[in-house]
Amino acid sequence: xxxxxxxxREKGKTWSSPIQGQGSLDPYAADQEQKRxxxxxxxxxxxxxxxxxxQFTGTCPDPRTFMGGIRSD
Numbered sequence: 001x002x003x004x005x006x007x008x009r010e011k012g013k014t015w016s017s018p019i020q021g022q023g024s025l026d027p028y029a030a031d032q033e034q035k036r037x038x039x040x041x042x043x044x045x046x047x048x049x050x051x052x053x054x055q056f057t058g059t060c061p062d063p064r065t066f067m068g069g070i071r072s073d
Contacts, residue, residue: 013064031059038063 006018014033016024025033035056041063042051 010064034061034063038066041066 008015014025014030014037016030038056038061039051039054042054043049
């Protein structure tokens with residue numbers, strides 16, 4: 001058994017597959033990951049607010065570009 005931890009170079013980017021050429025996320029899973037990344041971004045930018053019950057309806061915007069994009073402080 002082996003556990004591998006991968007870190008993304010570009011924060012907020014959704015990988016279609018961690019290993020090139022080895023399948024990809026289905027559209028539903030990709031949308032869920034975008035929503036998770038957007039909530040994570042909101043929480044990082046607004047630490048005093050609780051976004052744990054927040055929900056997106058419809059298509060989630062790209063967290064890398066939405067409202068000025070991700071801060072790289």
